[in-house]
Amino acid sequence: MPDAPIRPTSATSPAPDSLPSPSQRPLPTGPAPAEAAFPIDDTVGAWVPHGRFVRAGAPGGPLAGLRFAAKDLFDVAGRVTGAGNPTWLDTHAAASADSPLVAALSAAGATLAGKVLTDELAFSLHGANAHYGTPLNVRAPDRVPGGSSSGSASAVAAGLVDVALATDTGGSTRVPASYCGLWGLRTTHGRLSSDGLVPLCPSFDTPTWMADDAAAFARVADVLLGADAPNGASAWQPRRVLRLDDAWALADDAFQAPLARTLATLAAQLGAPIEATRAAGDGADDTLDAWRRAFVTASSHEAWSVHGDWIERHQPRFGDAIAARWDVARRVGAGEAESARGRIAAIRARVRAMLGGDAVAVLPSAATAAPRRDDDAPTVDAIRMRTQAITCIAGIAGLPQVSLPWPRPDGPPIGVSLLGPAGSDRTLIALAIRLRDALG
Known part of the structure; x- marks a missing residue:
């Protein structure tokens, strides 16, 4: 099949080791700011235009100090989920509630730093979007970031967020994690709730996440997954x-x-x-x-x-x-x-x-x-x-x-x-x- 045209993003971006960690760049909290006040300098083209907002997490939780972005398939209360396609954005209403994963990370204290790009309806492994462009892979600037969780991988690899929520149906987290040098996973099918998530194929869809730092990756696992063997089983x-x-x-x-x-x-x-x-x-x-x-x-x-x-x-x-x-x-x-x-x-x-x-x-x-x-x-x-x-x-x-x-x-x-x-x-x-x- 032919592949989607790739739009160039910014010509240059800082090398990963020159970017300060997200925790060194504090974000304002409180109500979501206007788009012009979005405090992240999106040098990699990872955020969707309607996803430039910040929302503080609950104070004092186990993820306090972590900043996360959500792939634009996850519902955020009061925001329209765009699914990588402008027509989808125009034909759907704002979500009435957070998806369970967004809610869980927020309740655990993580700051939600907006919504990032996905290939259209998550139907690709490449990372190009004909409407919003191709986010930069800072670890290999001449190469794509992979998809469909392209914005998630790009934002994390660039150090703009600590963690990003993603999805994996046929490889949409594992592949961009590999391409961008990140921790990523596919969860056991059905282990995490897919409520409040734009589906592609419910029989195979899994909500997931990526991180650059192993400790952050594990902290999110502690919150979202809990123990593998409840009720005292081995x-x-x-x-x-x-x-x-x-x-x-x-x-x-x-x-x-x-x-x-x-x-x-x-x-x-x-x-x-x-x-x-x-x-x-x-x-x-x-x-x-x-x-x-x-x-x-x-x-x-x-x-x-x-x-x-x-x-x-x-x-x-x-x-x-x-x-x-x-x-x-x-x-x-x-x-x-x-x-x-x-x-x-x-x-x-x-x-x-x-x-x-x-x-x-x-x-x-x-x-x-x-x-x-x-x-x-x-x-x-x-x-x-x-x-x-x-x-x-x-x-x-x-x-x-x-x-x-x-x-x-x-x-x-x-x-x-x-x-x-x-x-x-x-x-x-x-x-x-x-x-x-x-x-x-």
């Missing part, structure tokens, strides 16, 4: 480390040494054996790319069932790549979708059985570093398909996956990931942070 304790060879094979050479080092270090930390395996099978119809195709078919059909009536009624203008995807989605037949859903149910059971209750898997967060801003459409599309063949594993299985940042002095950042059983989110985050500390 917490997940991995005893096997899986190397997913078919996922590794889809990633560029730059990933292979980081993946191998991650695998060896994790196994040593846990005192656990390494098991080389494949997520998919060996047959032509049982590859990760075949899984990707089933995921795309089922999710596209569901996305049209969610948004098709609105699209037909209002005829919004989409960027080229997004328009092409909606055209595909409208053409997916019910029988084709039902067949894909059956395949997905079998894959889901298979992946969950592979992990059991005692394994953690190591895999790349994406297939490549971020595409260049001037890459042509066929190049971008090929990257997207390879990456989706990796990200669909957790998406189909509904499992948590944490992306660890892997900065490279000689190239753009990449991410490596840990995949755990359903409900292991909080323990998986703690494991990933200990691992990253050990890796140095």
Whole structure:
């Protein structure tokens, strides 16, 4: 499919290490200021025009001192959620209440610093928006930030906020986290509420967040996730480390040494054996790319069932790549979708059985570093398909996956990931942070 045109943002931005931390740039509190008074110098083009406001959190909470932005899919009371498309913004009323995640962070003391860009209706992994532009990736200024949580990744990487709420359906947090060198995750499907969130595919949508600092990432996890094992049950304790060879094979050479080092270090930390395996099978119809195709078919059909009536009624203008995807989605037949859903149910059971209750898997967060801003459409599309063949594993299985940042002095950042059983989110985050500390 063709990709959306990329609009340039500001030509220059400060390097990440020259930006003062968000806590060193205090924000005014109280009622949301007028747009002209928005105190953040958005040098990266991450904020949507209607999202330039600040709201103080509750005093004295566990997240006091943290500043967060919300992807413009999350409802904020009194504000219209724009979903990355001007027609959506114009045809929807202001939210009557905060989404549960916005409310939880605010109640815990974090300051809400407005709303940031998303690819249109979250239907892309690239990070370009034909209406609002492409936020800057300060860690690789000649490359895209990734999407659909593009503004979330851009704002956090630039040091303008500590944390940003995001979403992940087919990789929309894991991929930009990898491209921008951030902590990111996909949560266990259904663990966090999706109320007050513009959906794409409810069967796969997950609310998530990103951070540059591991401590901030974990503090948000404490507030949003709580414990993995309530009511005194035993917490997940991995005893096997899986190397997913078919996922590794889809990633560029730059990933292979980081993946191998991650695998060896994790196994040593846990005192656990390494098991080389494949997520998919060996047959032509049982590859990760075949899984990707089933995921795309089922999710596209569901996305049209969610948004098709609105699209037909209002005829919004989409960027080229997004328009092409909606055209595909409208053409997916019910029988084709039902067949894909059956395949997905079998894959889901298979992946969950592979992990059991005692394994953690190591895999790349994406297939490549971020595409260049001037890459042509066929190049971008090929990257997207390879990456989706990796990200669909957790998406189909509904499992948590944490992306660890892997900065490279000689190239753009990449991410490596840990995949755990359903409900292991909080323990998986703690494991990933200990691992990253050990890796140095």
